[in-house]
Amino acid sequence: MHDGVKAMKFWQSFLRSNYAIFFSSVLVLILAIGVSACVGVVMYTPAEVFQMPDILRYIRLPRVMAAVFAGAGFAGAGVIIQTLLGNYLAGPNIIGVNSGAGFMTLIAALVFPLVPQLQPLAAFVGALFSVMLIYLLSRQAGTSKMTILLSGVVLNCLLNAASEALCTFFPDAHMSYAAFRVGGLSTVQTSVLYPASILIAILFLIVQCRANTLELLSLGDETAFSLGVPVKKYRLLFLVCAAGMAGAAVSFAGLIGFLGLIVPHGARLVVGDEIKKLFPLSVLWGCLLLLVCDTVARTAFAPFELSVGIVISMIGAPIFIRMLLKRKVG
Amino acid sequence: MLELKNLSVGYDGRYVIRDVNLSFEPGMIYTIIGKNGSGKSTLLKSCSGLLKPKVGSVLLDGKALSQYPANQRAQKVSYLSQSTSTPNITVERLMAHARFPHLSYPKKLQREDINIIYRALGDMRAQCFVHDSLRELSGGERQRVYLAMQLAQDTDILLLDEPTTYLDIEYQLSLMKLLQKLKAQGKTVIMVLHDLEQALKYSDRIIVIDAGKEIHTGTPEEILNSGILKKVFHVDVRRSEYCFE
Numbered sequence: 317m318h319d320g321v322k323a324m325k326f327w328q329s330f331l332r333s334n335y336a337i338f339f340s341s342v343l344v345l346i347l348a349i350g351v352s353a354c355v356g357v358v359m360y361t362p363a364e365v366f367q368m369p370d371i372l373r374y375i376r377l378p379r380v381m382a383a384v385f386a387g388a389g390f391a392g393a394g395v396i397i398q399t400l401l402g403n404y405l406a407g408p409n410i411i412g413v414n415s416g417a418g419f420m421t422l423i424a425a426l427v428f429p430l431v432p433q434l435q436p437l438a439a440f441v442g443a444l445f446s447v448m449l450i451y452l453l454s455r456q457a458g459t460s461k462m463t464i465l466l467s468g469v470v471l472n473c474l475l476n477a478a479s480e481a482l483c484t485f486f487p488d489a490h491m492s493y494a495a496f497r498v499g500g501l502s503t504v505q506t507s508v509l510y511p512a513s514i515l516i517a518i519l520f521l522i523v524q525c526r527a528n529t530l531e532l533l534s535l536g537d538e539t540a541f542s543l544g545v546p547v548k549k550y551r552l553l554f555l556v557c558a559a560g561m562a563g564a565a566v567s568f569a570g571l572i573g574f575l576g577l578i579v580p581h582g583a584r585l586v587v588g589d590e591i592k593k594l595f596p597l598s599v600l601w602g603c604l605l606l607l608v609c610d611t612v613a614r615t616a617f618a619p620f621e622l623s624v625g626i627v628i629s630m631i632g633a634p635i636f637i638r639m640l641l642k643r644k645v646g
Numbered sequence: 647m648l649e650l651k652n653l654s655v656g657y658d659g660r661y662v663i664r665d666v667n668l669s670f671e672p673g674m675i676y677t678i679i680g681k682n683g684s685g686k687s688t689l690l691k692s693c694s695g696l697l698k699p700k701v702g703s704v705l706l707d708g709k710a711l712s713q714y715p716a717n718q719r720a721q722k723v724s725y726l727s728q729s730t731s732t733p734n735i736t737v738e739r740l741m742a743h744a745r746f747p748h749l750s751y752p753k754k755l756q757r758e759d760i761n762i763i764y765r766a767l768g769d770m771r772a773q774c775f776v777h778d779s780l781r782e783l784s785g786g787e788r789q790r791v792y793l794a795m796q797l798a799q800d801t802d803i804l805l806l807d808e809p810t811t812y813l814d815i816e817y818q819l820s821l822m823k824l825l826q827k828l829k830a831q832g833k834t835v836i837m838v839l840h841d842l843e844q845a846l847k848y849s850d851r852i853i854v855i856d857a858g859k860e861i862h863t864g865t866p867e868e869i870l871n872s873g874i875l876k877k878v879f880h881v882d883v884r885r886s887e888y889c890f891e
Binding site: 402525528531532534535536538539541542543544545546584588589590 | 691694695696716717718719720721723724725726727729730731733734735736739740743744746747752753779796799
């Protein structure tokens, strides 16, 4: 009897704690990975899919892996950028990280049309370039968070305009860019996916290990400085991590921007701003959302495929609005 | 001991304070007063190392403040900003950050740190908020939590920019008493205050920045008798028989 009460208390506190959310999210993600691997143009039962190792290995798993890691990259970058800039409207797509990646991809497609393998690298370089430029601009103009955000927004406009201009002058480039801009996982190449995924995983670990420092930066530069954080050094480190995560994700998934903006908000409604919890939960939910959306995108109208960017907007926006309204009422 | 030597600080080629020489002794309360925009906060920020000197230097125990590694500096000097942010984290979590400079990676709190944190919360009568989110607190409550955070940082030199902002008179007075207790422990308190009465009553030295950015220092008595307050603030200062206790 005593043990029963103890066990009940344990479960009650477990369910109330954040562990329950993490645990159930991981469980749902594993389940979603399983389902996603089985469904597609041809549906398999779990037993059947294991009897076809080639399909699993070369078609279904890379696709699942791409969704999981791209989701992690965009959502992770979203948390970092929103925290650093102290602005919940910021995201890798707003401050020009994604458009930097897009612009460089276009350049690569124009200059080296026969070497498409270069495009992912170019995307990564472009994202890093954007972040560095924003960082240097803000250092010159004063390091306030608003300055960084504004210079990012301006840079975003500039890079998008430059991309559009290139498309106008060189119509040949337009095709590859159009697909890239909408974003999708239908043409993922494993030669790009594996290194990019490893990079996302490493950057995730780096940021998670330094979650305390990122949280200190969210208290404001002056408070963080007073508490002994080398503010400029760490802000640069986290910006580079964010660029790496977003750039790596863009390199194989294209410009799926919306995800990095909404997923951190959803996670924030549940665990607050404590980075140690917010960052991993956002990453988990990013994986989950992109995986679910991609699965829907490729099965809903099979054999035709929707762009995953469209599905994310269609599914994500109503969920997001509902969450906001629920919070207001609560 | 904190010393300012020929210090000039400013923004964009414009000097806000010019050629200041001051030294801050342990076991004293210093209050900086002056009109809006006179450079009080700028002076305080340069003491904290937040603003780099354009000319001259800020010395902490004889060594330039900028030469200290960030966490060593933060073990000795703490600074309470006038504008603090309010992320959606619990008070307990915020307070844990106060021990950041004293801990090495992975920044795990020891029993001693937890005792210091709870003592600081008790000093500011803020223990009751410990599980609340910063977002749920009122302006005054949040200010008390940030003050507790600075106490928990446990530094020899405390810099406070308008620490009484948002505080009810009751908490303003208990803060002043607490600062005197810290002074008795040999700590240096340097603050910016708007309330002249409190400044004159609780400080050992007053630093007045006048319209021409000149700096006058002295005991409250000396400042009161010098007539500088009338020149700077255009008000008559008389001793009052009313006082809050």
